[in-house]
Amino acid sequence: MPALSPHPLIRPVTYTRWLHLFIGAVVWGVWEFIDDEGLFAPFVLVGLVGLIPATRLAEGLQARLLLTGDGHRESASEIAAAPSASWADRGRTALWMEVRLALGLLTAYLTAALAGLSFALARAAGGTGPVAMGALPWSVPGGHWWYALLAPLPALALLAAAAGLGTLITAIARRLLGPSGAERLAALEERTELLLERNRIARELHDSIGHALTVAVVQAGAARAARNEEFTVRALTAIEETGRAALEDLERVLLVLRESGGPVPARPTLADTARLLESARASGATVDAEVSGPLSLVPGPVSREGYRIVQESLTNVLRHAGPVPTRVRITIAGGRLELEVANPLPGGRTGRGGGGLRGIRERAALLGGRATAGPEGGEWRVRVTLPLDIAKSA
Template sequence: MGAVAAVVVVGVVFPGLEDPGAGMWPLLFVPLPLLGLAALIPGIRVAETMQARLLLYPGPQAPHEYPAPEIAGSPSSSWGDRWRVFMWLTLRLWLGFGVTVVTLNGIVLTLGLLMPSLWPPFGPAPMLLPARWGWWYPLLAPVSGAALVAVVWGAGALMADLAPRLLGPSPAERLAELEERTERLLERTRLARELHDTIGHALTIAVVQAGAARAAGTPEFTDRALAAIEDTGREALSELDRVLRLLREDADPTAHRPTLAQAGRLVESARGAGADVTTRIGGDLDAVPGPVSREGYRMLQECLTNVLRHAGSVPVTVRIEVLDGRLEMEVHNKQPAGSGGSRGGGSGLRGLRERAVLLGGAATYGPYDGMWRVHVTLPLR
């Protein structure tokens, strides 16, 4: 293709093909300005990438695994991209022309070495060796064929090696792709946390309520437990529907997410499950910024869920205070006997600490004065 382009451009544009004394330079250099103009077109990069993928690398039908190189499939977006596309087009022109010349001359040379011995009327071929050494010609024919194959293979290998460098993504594109991938991973992590908090809390409440109702064995308590399970399940379904709506592109990630202003329903849920919860709330929770309030609600939900899951029906103290420029939240409860005094290995508490760090705050948890305490500090700005 490079040879065809060179011959067509030189034959049509300049200086023509009538002058044999012009040499090879017009074929190699006259097309370069046109290649420069082509490289300015952003879509040329896409076209060259498609050709490189189809012609230089094995496809799915290959009998062995071959790692596909990283070649950009997007149009040129910067002058650096256009410059690399121009270098790639120049490489195709020069290598294509050179391989074509070597191929045509190599075939003629190989046939010239073979024909005198295969067909004597053909006569001795004018070669580099004297005519009296013509008996060497058949022995040199395999060398000529092997050299031809080596040149063609080497040129293809060179283009396959340079394609990722000249057509591959630029540093800016790599950075943008990395940022996009990071955003996707963060979104998946956030959705996983939402599901963990919502479904985990609801199932914990339902399990504790069902166990308490069976242990109590009274119709009145069973009715209250079933009512609490029903309310918790309905709330969990609503939360699950909201989380699934986040997968839609037009959904608002913060729509209908509960805030600390609705912390009372978490407390009532825990009380309905048998925990003796005492609350101390100071300051205006409605004035807490949205991100801090929503994440604080999830942190409180995680704390109460862990209490019910690991400690059972024990006294729990919840303190939430809006102070000067910060929000402090503390949940502590009595450790049950035989608990070992540590619950720091769960993913929920690690997620709680990560939430706090992302908001510029801090979260600590562990044994404290014979109690298990979770302490969270979040800046309001």
């Protein structure tokens, strides 16, 4: 059941909006002190100030603080806090300054008039002579006790007016100080980039931690079945090395998530593939690896994603087929990086799938390449082709 919204008169934001409206009338008060004849000069002045790019930043920050309140962060995002980037932004800011001044004057007048009326009615209830009604151009005769019953009514009307004007100026602020189309598009692109980065991090954690856990499970099972002290020592060493590499990957990911200012460990590349092969061999698998072409020609992003693809492919082999003979081919030729990982199909099974293969396809697609996986000639083969010129493929 949704929580009931508190009454406007007991919400703190009602009174911060009231303050915001009062601040808008300060310009008029200052101008009255300088020249009490130029009634429209303050409107011209604030309109010109609104054309200054920095004015939008100052007004946006003030509106976020006083008009939305701490409990309205979603509303705060609807009010931009950035300098004007175009003449359209400047025009909206200038109009906002005019409207703010007008509503500020109205708020100041109502506050003086209604507060003065409440005070005058209270005085008239106990007095004998006529009492002026504050800012209102009339007076009431004194000596009527029932004026005391009427005294609270103007004060209540003032509170209602302040709440209504506060709601009105907040709606106008969202309209005139709200983000432009270009700013909304930039915010959407930033959010999209953030989601893509989180998705990439999730894939890396899946590949790295999944590989480490798979190797640890296979090694522990093989050591228990072998009942050989030398093999057990090798298995524990492989588990230790794989776990240490996974911890390094985890530390790097956490540094990125925390936006730490410290140095972020480098991501592994195809040059580090040897440790993957040794890890698989230590699990009992026979790995036949072949690299054709210089790895130095592979750009960093392609090399890093290629490493993760090989890692996930070997993890799938150990997870689904166990320590079986595996063939790994890495070829750099014709402006492409070609990866192939093949192993015998276990027990006559014809296929396997899951998040790992989906991650491989996603990595390949992001770099403009393609990936296929499936049974072929009694083997399960993963083939991935990635273009080396990622600028043209993007």
